[in-house]
Amino acid sequence: MAWRLRLAPEKTNIDFFKIQWLTFGGSMALMVAAFVFWGMYGLNFGIDFKGGTTIRTESTQAVDVGAYRKALDGLAIGDVVITEVFDPTFRADQHVAQVRVSSADAEQAVGEEAVGAVQAALTALDPAIKFPSVETVGPKVSGELVKTSVLAVATTSILIMLYIWMRFEWQFALGAVLALLHDVFITVGIFALFQIKFDLTIIAALLTILGYSINDTVVVFDRLRENLIKYKTMPLKEVMNLSVNETLSRTLMTSLTTLIAVGAMLVFGGDVIRGFSFAIFIGVVLGTYSSVYVAKNIVLMIGLDRSDKPKNGRPSDHEFANIDA
Template sequence: MQLYPLKLLPAKTNFNFMHFKKISYTVSIILSVLCLISITLYKFNFGIDFAGGISIEVRSTQTPNLTQMREILGELNIGEVMIQHFGSEHDLSIRVGSNSEENLLHNINLIKTALNTKLPYKFDYRKVDFVGPQIGAQLIQSGLIALTLSFIAIMIYIWIRFEWYFGMGVLIALVHDAILALGFMSITRLDFNLSTIAAILTIIGYSVNDSVVIYDRIRENLRKFAQKPIDQTINISINETLSRTILTVLTTLLAALALVIFGGEAIHSFSILIFFGIIAGTYSSIFISAPILTIFARQTKYRINKKN
């Protein structure tokens, strides 16, 4: 029995992606500006990793009354207390922000004592973490260094593998994706923690991989169709890699969706940001990094459509 490869699209597609480049530029600029405004005005909802404080995961023998728990812990005057379910109704995440490294251990003991003595059910303390604000500041600095080094490494790779204007296209797409990811975290108020840095690095890597596949085909077709306008060549290249792009994004989104649904509270922000970032990265590779080559490639030997 002969097996045939999976095809979601016809063998040859002819969608005119370049026709929408001005619209995609406008949409991306507007979204980027909104994200930058949100980051500037509202900043981020820093988690315990960066802001400092206490994080406790507990499992109760009965379904707890969250309102009563908030009132009991609020009377301790140890800082802002956040309590929410994760996983099941018996699993709770208790988080207390703190601007001081003093009394962290003392506050943990206060929380345990209050829960054990003032509530009619028992708790199993499955995880207890605390981070001082000084360590949080160091983690922020380390995260920024990691992001900067990743950008530099990617640009060196693209510079070696492709012509200079491909590097400019990737750089703009990566900045675009990073701004949207950070803006998404600011707008949604999801916890900004160490896993968020990992998610942003993953999004950047995914976006680069997607762009490189399209760039390889564009470079081949620039040599193959040397007399065609570059916008037409780019359009052909995007269509030729479209089936691969759709299969990749669908399978990756399914994996990310599984993390969102079953990953639990510990990677909640990471999972949602990855899901959003995959969509943003796919969009930028098709509608940003590829079409924008028509601007930078005017300095090259390839024939350009002067009407653009």
Template sequence: MSLALVNILPSDTTIPFIKARFVAFIVSAAMIIGSIGAFATMGLNFGIDFTGGVTLEVRTEEEIDADKIDEMRGLLNGLGLGAIELQGLSEIDPESDCFGNRCALIRVQPQEGEGLEAEEAQQEANLAVQGALTDQYPGIEFRSINVLGPKVSGELVQAGVTSIIVALVLMLIYIWFRFEWQYSVGAVLALVHDVIITIGMFAITQLEFNLSTIAAILTIVGYSMNDTVVVYDRIREKLRKFKKEPLEVVLNRAINKTLSRTILTSVTTLVALISLWALGGAALQGFAFAMIFGVIIGTYSSIFIAAPLLLITKVKRDTVEG
């Protein structure tokens, strides 16, 4: 099966990727500027992991349609707990508990207070919401309950940002030792490109940004780096073999030689991720969507950003043994 798929893709393509580098740089610059602008003006829709507050996932025997959502919202707004968000959850799997629009996600804003007082206020809000829903809807099921105070959520924000920065620095060091500094600069700039645009996508779509998203971004960094290393390995191999050809020709030859592998890897990964997004339920949809977007943008950056940057950093042929 795998050999048949490989044979579908030509092994001797001569697509002029490097000639398209200026267009790619302009497109990437536009996406980066747009992402930064969206982040600055719209911000991110932080989940409870980063904001604190109370999140409850509930299930009822009756369908939770738009009228039922409005009814629940009116009930909970009467508790005086501040902003409350409700979102219906639906599953396409008939075996799922949420099949038939019988589940809903409830978010309650962080309660005022500091330190222990804030923690107690969150717990009181949680109990108040559960009590009101139980009285109004006998038999309601609380499938999950998360209560986070502002101190814990603040620490999670710091840990999340730190993990991304540390990952990028370690990747820089790894590529520096694996290849030369010219390669490491290209690889890390491509990774920063992927991270910024992925965060921009979350700012524009206002999808919930939580710890699962951080995990997705770190996974994207690893995936993109793996793709870039494959391309760089082939570039180094071609530099040894074609020492007198122009650098642009050698880079283009190397990209085309890895194109089949790149496409097959990306497509098979996307098939799994799309299945996860469609069937994994609401809890996994944000993670899966981030991964789908990241695989696409990571594949693009490996070909159109990481490799062409070697022309700018002027990778030296005399560093290539052969």
């Protein structure tokens, strides 16, 4: 018989409600703390949200990001993000980078003097360097990006809630979305607490977290719906425990394999994607936790109507339950 790795026994009987005052209560406390950190420290916005200038460089010499950053140290400029650009159409001796510079004053755009100082410092390092393009994003455009990012997260949450409502019941939809917001708010709170750079890549990470977390929650809810039909007289809390236990092995395996991939990105991905990888890593952990301890607790508190109500001429727990989606 082939040996198979199991992260959990084939059958478990864990009472996930036994210490709900600690698990669910702790989650609520963390959300409150996240808002407090957000209010006290604010977010350390990157160039995308503060405004800045992108200077494209081109040289016959290889790009040394560390040397570029060292050459720009001490200049009267704000944050600097240096990214080497790769393209299969580039010549063998064509080395391109993007130097993104934010203004030292968040209310002002990067001035020509600051751009000139950056170009002079890089030219002193590499006399062969050229500057094909210089693009500036002002604070007004950055403010619009902030609003658009918030709108993207809010719209995604609403659409997910509508889908879950159609697929299950409104109680499931509310529980799922509140669990998603739990994951997002705590992640943002961690970024505020440690003042980690917050830019558009983090927004992409938050949207990815929403997708990952709802996938895990839907698996639990789908099993819960099947068991609600199967065990009509079993108390709701026990049906929920049974459903989470039955999907526990799948939940742990999915989370572990995802964390291995994201952990590799976090360790070996470098500075450019470190913030993104960190957000995803935290989000996967929180998403797994909320699927087990948060979403179903909210549904339990709201309650479910378990009476038999045939709809559309067939016995079903929900009129949309048999949609193939």
